[in-house]
Every structure is written in structure tokens, then in C-alpha cells.
Amino acid sequence: MVSGGPWTGDDRGHNNEVHERWLRIxxxxxxxxxxxxxxxxxxxxxxxxxxxxxxxxxxDWGACTHAGSTFDGRVRFEHDGCASFTVREDGSFG
Incomplete structure (x- = not known):
């Protein structure tokens, strides 16, 4: 981490810990x-x-922005899902 500037999250150890912790939920x-x-x-x-x-x-991770979803405003694993799923028009993933 570079001092004096904003932290960018580019810390592999931290990111691995976050990934494992979030997978449990x-x-x-x-x-x-x-x-x-x-x-x-x-x-x-x-x-x-x-x-x-x-x-x-x-x-692997993103935020749900669907107002009708119980997960609106929460970080979600890309392979998780919910009842409010709405397919992307362009068919892309991730």
C-alpha cells in the first residue's frame, strides 16, 4: 500500500481473506x-x-442495484442469485 494516497484495494492477502469470508455468507x-x-x-x-x-x-463480486430485490445495495457473489433476477439484454456475464 502506498502511503499518502487513497487505498485502491490492491492487496492480494486482504482480497483473498475478503473473498473467503464473503463466500461463507x-x-x-x-x-x-x-x-x-x-x-x-x-x-x-x-x-x-x-x-x-x-x-x-x-x-467475482459486485453490487445488486435492483430495487425489487432483497439484496439491493448488497455485495453479491457473481454465481449467486435471487428471485428478482433479470437477464441482461446483451447476454454478457460478470
Whole structure:
């Protein structure tokens, strides 16, 4: 980290710890017995209202911006999802 300027989040150790900590609080982990097959096509990373974080954490994490979602304003794992999923018009992911 460079002193005197804003922290950019480019600390691999910190980012790895954040990634592991956030993974433990997933809404719908794919290994859960009640995870439905159709949810594989309705993951946050493909939702119109998911905005990826910048930097290294942005490869897997973003914020939900869907006013109708229970996760609005929360950081979400790109492979998680919710009942308010809205497909992106361009079909992109992440």
C-alpha cells in the first residue's frame, strides 16, 4: 500500500481473506440440496442489475442495484442469485 494516497484495494492477502469470508455468507450455494437446476442460468453475474466491483475483487463480486430485490445495495457473489433476477439484454456475464 502506498502511503499518502487513497487505498485502491490492491492487496492480494486482504482480497483473498475478503473473498473467503464473503463466500461463507452466500444466499444460494450450488452445493445446497435445495439448489434448483434453473438457478444456474439466473446467477447474479448475468443479471442486468449486477455491477461488478473494481479491482481484483471485481472478478467475482459486485453490487445488486435492483430495487425489487432483497439484496439491493448488497455485495453479491457473481454465481449467486435471487428471485428478482433479470437477464441482461446483451447476454454478457460478470
Amino acid at each position: 452466500l444466499n444460494r450455494p450450488t452445493r445446497a440440496p435445495d439448489y434448483r437446476d434453473e438457478w444456474f442460468d439466473e446467477q447474479c453475474g448475468g443479471c442486468r442489475f449486477w455491477i461488478g466491483l473494481s479491482g481484483e475483487l471485481g472478478r
